[in-house]
Amino acid sequence: MSRSIVRQSKFRHVFGQNVKAEQGYDDIRVSKVTWDSSFCAVNPKFLAVIVESSGGGAFLVLPISKTGRVDKNYPLVVGHSGPVLDIDWCPHDDNILASCSEDCTAMVWQIPDHVLTRPVTDPVVVLEGHSKRVGIVTWHPTARNILLTAGSDNLVIIWNVGTGEPLISMDDHPDLIYSISWNRNGSLFCTTCKDRRLRVCDPRKREVVAERLAPHEGIRPMRAIFTRDGNIFTTGFTRMSQRELGLWDPTNFEEPIALLELDTSNGVLLPYYDADANMVYLCGKGDSSIRYFEITDEPPYVHYLSTFSSKEPQRGMGFMPKRGVDVSKCEIARLFKLLDKKCEPITMTVPRKSDLFQDDLYPDTAGPEPAMEPEEWLDGRDEDPILVSLRDGYVPPKSRELKVAKKNVLDSRPTTRRSMSVLDTNSLPVSCVPQLLERLLEEIQNLKATVLSQEKRICDLENKLSQYTNGTD
Numbered sequence: 447m448s449r450s451i452v453r454q455s456k457f458r459h460v461f462g463q464n465v466k467a468e469q470g471y472d473d474i475r476v477s478k479v480t481w482d483s484s485f486c487a488v489n490p491k492f493l494a495v496i497v498e499s500s501g502g503g504a505f506l507v508l509p510i511s512k513t514g515r516v517d518k519n520y521p522l523v524v525g526h527s528g529p530v531l532d533i534d535w536c537p538h539d540d541n542i543l544a545s546c547s548e549d550c551t552a553m554v555w556q557i558p559d560h561v562l563t564r565p566v567t568d569p570v571v572v573l574e575g576h577s578k579r580v581g582i583v584t585w586h587p588t589a590r591n592i593l594l595t596a597g598s599d600n601l602v603i604i605w606n607v608g609t610g611e612p613l614i615s616m617d618d619h620p621d622l623i624y625s626i627s628w629n630r631n632g633s634l635f636c637t638t639c640k641d642r643r644l645r646v647c648d649p650r651k652r653e654v655v656a657e658r659l660a661p662h663e664g665i666r667p668m669r670a671i672f673t674r675d676g677n678i679f680t681t682g683f684t685r686m687s688q689r690e691l692g693l694w695d696p697t698n699f700e701e702p703i704a705l706l707e708l709d710t711s712n713g714v715l716l717p718y719y720d721a722d723a724n725m726v727y728l729c730g731k732g733d734s735s736i737r738y739f740e741i742t743d744e745p746p747y748v749h750y751l752s753t754f755s756s757k758e759p760q761r762g763m764g765f766m767p768k769r770g771v772d773v774s775k776c777e778i779a780r781l782f783k784l785l786d787k788k789c790e791p792i793t794m795t796v797p798r799k800s801d802l803f804q805d806d807l808y809p810d811t812a813g814p815e816p817a818m819e820p821e822e823w824l825d826g827r828d829e830d831p832i833l834v835s836l837r838d839g840y841v842p843p844k845s846r847e848l849k850v851a852k853k854n855v856l857d858s859r860p861t862t863r864r865s866m867s868v869l870d871t872n873s874l875p876v877s878c879v880p881q882l883l884e885r886l887l888e889e890i891q892n893l894k895a896t897v898l899s900q901e902k903r904i905c906d907l908e909n910k911l912s913q914y915t916n917g918t919d
Contacts, residue, residue, distance in 0.1 A: 453744075453749065455740060455742075455749070456796065456806055456807065457723055457725060457740050457751060457778075457796065458751065459796060459797065460725075460738060460751055460752060460778065460794050460795070460796055461752075461794070461795055461796075461797065462736065462752075462754030462792055462793070462794050463792065463793050463795070464756060464790055464791075464792055465790070465791045465792070465793065468513065468514055469513050469791065470513060470514075470788055470789060470790045470791065471493065471495075471508060471512075471513060471514070471516060471788060471789040471790075472514065472515045472516060472787070472788045473515050473516045473517075473518060473787060473788070474495055474497060474506060474516055474784075474787060474788055474789055475497050475498040475787070476495060476496070476497060476498070476761050476762065476784050476785070476786060476787070476789075477496040477497055477498055477529065477530070478498060479496070479529045479530075479531065481531045481532075481581060482624070482667055482714050482716075482731065483496075483531055483532040483581070483582075483762070484532075484716055484762045484763050484764060484765075485761060485762030485784055486533075486762045486763060486764035486782055486784050486789070487533045487534055487535050487543070487764055488510075488535070488764035488765065488766050488770070488782050489535040489540045489766070489767055489770060490510065490540060490766070490767065490769055490770035490840060490842045491509065491510060491540040491541070491559070491842050492507050492508065492509060492510060492535070492540070492541075492543075492557060493507070493508045493509075493510055493764065493782060493789065494506065494507045494508075494523075494533050494535070494543055494764075495508075495762075495764075495784065495789060496530045496531075496533060496762075497522065499522065499524065499529075502524060502525075502526055502527045502528065502529075502549075503524075503525075503526035503527070503528050503529045503530035503545075503547045503548070503549070504522040504523060504524040504526070504530065505522065505523050505530050505533055505545060506520065506522055506523070507523055507543070507557050507562065507566075508520075509561060510770075512561065520562070521562040521563065521564050521565040521566065522565055522566075523543075523545075523555055523557075523565070523566040524565050524566070524567055525553055525555075525566075525567055525568070525569050526545065526547035526548075526549050526551065526553065527547075527549040528547045528548030528549035528550075528579070529547060529548050530545050530546070530547050531546055531547060531548060531579065531580065531581045532545070532546050532580075532581060532582055532583050533545045533546075533583070534583050534584050534585055535585075536585050537585055537587060537767070537812070537814065538585075538590055538814055538815065538816045539814070539846055539848065540814065540842050540843070541556055541557050541558070541559065541846070542554060542555070542556060542557075542570075542848050543555045543557055544583045544585065544593055544607075545583065546580035546581065546582070546583040546595055546597075547579065547580060548579040548580075549579075550574070550576050550577060550578060550579060550580060550597070551572055551573060551574050551576070551580065552572075552573040552576075552580050552583050552593070552595045552605075553569035553571070553572050553573065554569055554570045554571045554573070554593070554607045554848070555569050555570060556570050556847065556848055559844070570607075570848050570850055571607055571610045571850045572610075573593070573595065573603075573605050573607070573610065573612075575595075575601075575603050575605075575612050575615070576595065576597035576598075576599050576601060576603065577597075577599045577601075578597050578598035578599040579597060579598045580595050580596070580597040580598075581596065581597060581598060581623075582594075582595065582596040582597075582623065582625070582626050583595050584626055584627075584628065586604075586628060586632045586823070587628050587630065587631070587632045587812070587831060588631055588632045588816060588817040588818060588823075588828075588829050588830065588831050588832075589632055589816060589817070589818050589819065589820055589822070589823035590608070590816035590818070590819055590820060591606055591607045591608040591820050591848075592604060592605070592606065592607075592613075592632070592820055592823060593605045593607050594626060594628075594635065594649075596623045596626055596637075598622060600617065600619045600620065600621060600622065600623065601615060601616070601617055602615070602616040602617075602618075602619070602623070602626070602637075602647070602649075603615050603616075604649055606820045607848070607850065608820060608848075608849070608850060608851060609850065609851055610850050613820070613824060614649050614650070614652060616647065616649065616652055618645070618647065618653075618654050619637065619639050619641070619645070620639075620641055621639055621640035621641045622639065622640040623637055623638070623639050623640075624637075624638040624639060624640065624667045624668055624669065625637065625638045625668070625669045625670055625671075627670060627671040627672050628672065629672040629676060630672065630674050630676075630721065630830060630831070631828045631829060631830050631831075632823065632828070633648070633650075633828045634646055634647065634648055634649075634655070634672075635647055635649065635672075636670045636671075636672055636678050636696070637670070638667070638668040638669060638670045638680070638682075640667075642659060642660045642665065642668075643657050643658065643659050643660075644657065644658045644661045644668070644670055644678070644680060644694070644699075645657045646678070646696045650823075650824065650826060656696045656697070656699060657699070658694065658699035661680050661682065661692055661694060661699075661702070662680065662681075662682025662683055662684065662690050662692065663683075663684055663685040664682060664683025664684050664685055664686075664687055664688075664690075665683075666682065666683040666687065666712075666714070667682075667714050668680055668681065668682035668683075669681045669682070669714065669715065669716060669717055671717050671719050671726075673693075673719065673721070673724065673741055674721040674724060675741075676696065677693055677694060677695055677696070677703065677741075678693070678694045678695075678696055679691070679692070679693055679694075679717060679719065679726055679741065679748075680692045680693075680694065681714075681715035681716075681717055681728065684707060686710075687710060687712075688707050688708070688709065688710050689707070689708040689709055689710070689711060689715055689730070690705065690706065690707050690708060691704075691705075691706050691708065691715070691717075691728070691739075691748065692704065692705045692706070693705075693741065693747055693748050703747050704746055704747040704748045706746075706748060706750075708728075708737070711730055711732070711733060712732065713730035713731040713732035713733050714730065714731055715728045715729070715730045716728070716729045716730070716731065716763060718763065718765040718781070720768065720778070720779055721812070722768050722808070722809050722811050723740070723778055723779075723807075724740060724741045724742070725738055725739065725740050725741070725751070725778075725779075726738065726739050726741065726748075727765070727779065727781065727794075729760060729763040729781070729783075730760075731760065731761070731762070732759045732760070733759060733760060734755060734756050734757060734758060734759045734760070735753050735754060735755040735756070736753065736754045736755075736763075736781065736783075736792070737750070737752075737753050738751050738752060738753075738754075738794070739751060754792065754794075756783070756790075756792075758785050759785075760783045760784060760785065761784040761785060761786065762784040763781055763782065763783055763784065764781065764782035764784070764789075765779070765780075765781055765782075766779070766780040766781070766782070767811075767812070768808075768811040768812070768836070769811055769812075769813065769814075769834065769836065769840040770840065771836075772793075772839075773803060773804075773807075773808055773836050773837075773839055774801070774839070775793075775795060776795050776796050776797065776798050776804060776807060777793050777794065777795050778794055778795065778796055778807055778808075779793075779794040780792065780793050780794070781794070803836075803837050808836045808837075810833035810834060810835050810836075811833060811834060811836060812831035812832070812833060812834075813831070813832050813833060813834030814834075814842075814843060815832045816832075817829035817830065817831060817832050
């Protein structure tokens with residue numbers, strides 16, 4: 447009888463716990479910009495936090511292991527001329543971070559593995575295409591070097607950061623975009639907008655393929671994320687300003703799969719999704735609690751699990767990718783809670799008596815290798831993330847340099863060729879040999895043409911000289 451009453455789930459008992467004080471990050475001046483982003487991004491190597499900065503925008507990047515008090519003179523990443531609004535780590539390279547700012551630009555940074563000794567001021571690439579502040583930046587989940595930005599000009603631009611060029615631009619939104627989320631294979635993304643519409647967009651077709659007016663009836667900001675099954679989980683407000691969550695099928699937006707009222711707080715609920723466990727963590731700005739839910743195929747579809755509460759309200763939150771959790775402690779999630787002056791990691795664990803690896807808690811998860819190149823995705827190919835096992839824990843790979851091959855705008859103009867005599871042929875890679883031979887042949891032909899021209903000129907002068915001499919005689 448009890449089995450029919452109590453729902454069976456391995457995540458019914460998930461416990462949140464603050465780490466010890468010395469394992470946190472103290473003396474961080476968290477940004478006070480009034481923008482509903484998380485202000486924090488984290489991966490298995492680094493913690494990045496948007497901070498207060500005079501004379502422009504900056505953020506702090508710390509190695510995950512560098513806990514304790516942060517020196518007030520610790521070098522920052524500075525380059526934006528306006529406040530930084532959003533940051534996001536690349537899922538395919540733990541040393542690459544994208545940022546966007548009120549200065550109308552997005553920038554991509556290469557963060558070295560060693561502890562910073564001086565400020566990082568030179569981005570790998572600057573992406574300029576928006577006419578107003580850029581408030582959202584998010585990487586494609588499976589294609590290498592694909593980055594999406596959205597600005598207050600209501601424009602969505604998808605970039606290839608490997609060339610620094612915009613690939614796709616969409617202007618389907620008539621008002622400010624609140625949030626954007628890719629689906630699991632990156633074929634679609636969903637957006638929430640100030641016009642109270644939830645949209646599903648196909649970027650390669652440059653069109654909105656589905657939309658729903660007012661999934662939540664309130665006028666306050668909404669958030670939406672794709673689940674692994676292709677459904678959309680949303681947070682918003684009712685007409686009476688109660689916070690609400692919903693689950694929707696984008697192929698049939700008429701009725702929600704689930705709709706649940708929560709409380710009457712004012713803070714926007716930021717959802718963080720764990721695709722492996724199919725769980726959602728809701729972190730409200732200004733709240734001192736984190737609620738978590740499990741999404742299943744059984745009614746009521748969104749199941750409340752528990753709430754983690756602490757004393758101080760959060761300013762923002764970072765969510766560690768699954769490959770960064772400690773599998774030896776049955777840790778299924780780790781969140782990084784931003785307060786006014788510090789950042790506190792919070793671990794979510796499922797207690798187990800056995801010390802062995804728990805296969806049911808840790809299915810293969812998305813790894814750091816991209817499933818395809820930018821050109822393949824642009825041509826219409828879709829691939830799910832390449833999965834890795836966490837059985838032996840995850841070891842982050844070494845830093846790989848991001849190389850930006852920008853197209854030369856001077857290629858269409860005539861250029862002065864270098865003489866082949868000044869080329870060091872020994873240092874050229876094998877792939878350059880055919881080009882080298884072609885240039886050598888071209889130069890030889892040019893020299894021959896020059897020689898023939900000079901010989902003809904000499905003959906003409908000799909004829910004239912001969913005529914002049916004969917005439918004088």
